[in-house]
Amino acid sequence: xxxxxxxxxxxxxxxxxxxxxxxxxxxxxxxxxxxxxxxxxxxxxxxxxxxxxxxxxxxxxxxxxxxxxxxxxxxxxxxxxxxxxxxxxxxxxxxxxxxxxxxxxxxxxxxxxxxxxxxxxxxxxxxxxxxxxxxxxxxxxxxxxxxxxxxxxxxxxxxxxxxxxxxxxxxxxxxxxxxxxxxxxxxxxxxxxxxxxxxxxxxxxxxxxxxxxxxxxxxxxxxxxxxxxxxxxxxxxxxxxxxxxxxxxxxxxxxxxxxxxxxxxxxxxxxxxxxxxxxxxxxxxxxxxxxxxxxxxxxxxxxxxxxxxxxxxxxxxxxxxxxxxxxxxxxxxxxxxxxxxxxxxxxxxxxx
Ligand code: ADP
Ligand code: MG
Numbered sequence: 001x002x003x004x005x006x007x008x009x010x011x012x013x014x015x016x017x018x019x020x021x022x023x024x025x026x027x028x029x030x031x032x033x034x035x036x037x038x039x040x041x042x043x044x045x046x047x048x049x050x051x052x053x054x055x056x057x058x059x060x061x062x063x064x065x066x067x068x069x070x071x072x073x074x075x076x077x078x079x080x081x082x083x084x085x086x087x088x089x090x091x092x093x094x095x096x097x098x099x100x101x102x103x104x105x106x107x108x109x110x111x112x113x114x115x116x117x118x119x120x121x122x123x124x125x126x127x128x129x130x131x132x133x134x135x136x137x138x139x140x141x142x143x144x145x146x147x148x149x150x151x152x153x154x155x156x157x158x159x160x161x162x163x164x165x166x167x168x169x170x171x172x173x174x175x176x177x178x179x180x181x182x183x184x185x186x187x188x189x190x191x192x193x194x195x196x197x198x199x200x201x202x203x204x205x206x207x208x209x210x211x212x213x214x215x216x217x218x219x220x221x222x223x224x225x226x227x228x229x230x231x232x233x234x235x236x237x238x239x240x241x242x243x244x245x246x247x248x249x250x251x252x253x254x255x256x257x258x259x260x261x262x263x264x265x266x267x268x269x270x271x272x273x274x275x276x277x278x279x280x281x282x283x284x285x286x287x288x289x290x291x292x293x294x295x296x297x298x299x300x301x302x303x304x305x306x307x308x309x310x311x312x313x314x315x316x317x318x319x320x321x322x323x324x325x326x327x328x329x330x331x332x333x334x335x336x337x338x339x340x341x342x343x344x345x346x347x348x349x350x351x352x
Contacts, residue, residue, distance in 0.1 A: 012110035013338060014099060014137075015331025017148065018092065018128070020077045020171030021193065021298065023057070024328035025099040028335040032328055033103050037061040040091050041073045047086040049094075056094040064215070079190050080117045080172030085127045092128070093135035100136070109138035111338065113331050113345070115148040117172050119188030125346070141345040143334055145327055146176030146186055149296045152330030153320040157181055162280070162287035166273055166309070167327065168299035170194050173269050175276045177284055181344065185279045189272045193299040195265040196221050203261035204240065208251050212240035221302070224255040227266050228304030228311075266305075270312045277313060292316035296326040 013028035018038070025034040036057030041050045049055055050071060055063065064073040076087040100110065112132050116125065125142060132140040146165050147157065155163040158181045167174040170193045176186035200217040204210045212220075216238065224234045234255045242249040273293070277285065292315050295306055300323045309317040320326050334341060 012100065012103070012108045013335045014096065014110045014112045015328060015335050016092070016095065016112060016114045016132075017145075017328040017331060018077060018114055018116060019169055019327070020075065020080050021169060022324070023091070023095055024325060025095055026328050026332040026335075027099060027103045028332065030103055031332065032325060034095060034099050035325070035328075036095070037075075038077050038091065039064065039073050039075055040087050041071055042087065044070050044072050047084065047090075049087070049090045053090055053094060056091050075171075078171050078194070080169075080188065081120065082124045082127050085131075088127065089131035089134060092131040096132065096135040096137065109136055111139045111141070112137040113141045113143050113334050113338070115143045115145045115327050115331050117188050118144045118146055118174055118176065118183065118186050119172070139347060141338075141342060141347045143331060143345060144176075144183060144186075146174050146178065146183060147181075148327045148330030148334065149174070149320075150176075150178050150294075150330065151333045152326035152328070153294050153296060155294060161291065162284035163291055164276075164288055164293045166269075166293055166295050166300070167297040168192050168269060168295065168305070169297040170299070173272065173297070173299075175273055177276060177280050177288070179284060179287075184281065184284055185276050187272050187276050189269065191265050191268045191272075192297070193218075193221075193302075195268075196225070196262050196299070196302070199261045199265055200225070200258060203257065204238065204253075205243065207257070208253075209243040210238070210240040210249060210251060211243055212238060216240065220253070220258060221262070224253070225258045225262060226255055226303035227259070227262065228307040229256075229259070230303050230307075262302075266308060270309065273309065273313060288315060292318060295319045296323045298324050 015026045017024040023038045026032045039060040041055035041060040041063045076084045082088045149167045150157045150165045162179045164177045173189040173192045177184045197217040224236045239250045300319045306317040
């Protein structure tokens, strides 16, 4: 109807995956419009965001590690908790404004669905609502990340059959079994990709007396890292600072030693998956024998991750299509059905 078309013109619905490493924004009817690192550059010792509040995302990440002493780059969601409210607010505000400016108009007040880790506290939820409202949102709904991931992966979440999703991101791993549109069992673990980077840093320090930065560690993990032997063993030349002489130095490392160093964080993730499986009702467990486990999040791309998970659980484990955008696409699907489904969500109206 012309009236609906007309009204839609002034309506803007936005879905946001507020991740510990990356934030993605999608706009209803358009798709993903923004995909940037969850990083903010501030003046050291203050919460003052540089460049009039615009040193966020890609701009801030470029400053990481290369900033002069007076500037630091912060990941406010680093451990899946909101470590710094003011900086999170500045970041969320920047992303909402940017998406509004390119896909809508700056005076439209959007409805926003934000996917948050399932383990966040009431205080943290409040902070997310407030940030989004201050950034100009008309209504704010929070969607638990495992639900968004399952929707984005195209799992039959509404059906009376269990689906299991393991979303391994940077700061957190979200593990959940869903049935009838809701979460039956879940665990939010603060071990994920960042811990693997740290494991690589400490391996280099212990074995080679070589200090490397977090970005180098992440590159090593992605280029030659693995959870299980995949038959394509590689080597890599790594540069850093010698801890004894203090001088720049390089060395060659193998995928085998990196796999060994990643064992501990991977072990913690697998233990948590087993715990969630143990807590499932027998009927749900029975469904999982056929349905298997779906892996999402950037860290599910680590070579052999699906293989070790299958070995440990005896279930079929599959990485979903495009695991880095899965949660954002899930929020977009939620927006399509916002009018029917919004009753099932926590919204700012409940929090007041
Ligand atoms: P979050 O939802 O917490 O923001 P993401 O799902 O965006 O996290 O995933 C980011 C994590 O995925 C980072 O730790 C990154 O190093 C890791 N990652 C991305 N690509 C790969 C890859 N090909 N292999 C291993 N890890 C990867
Ligand atoms: Mg995520």
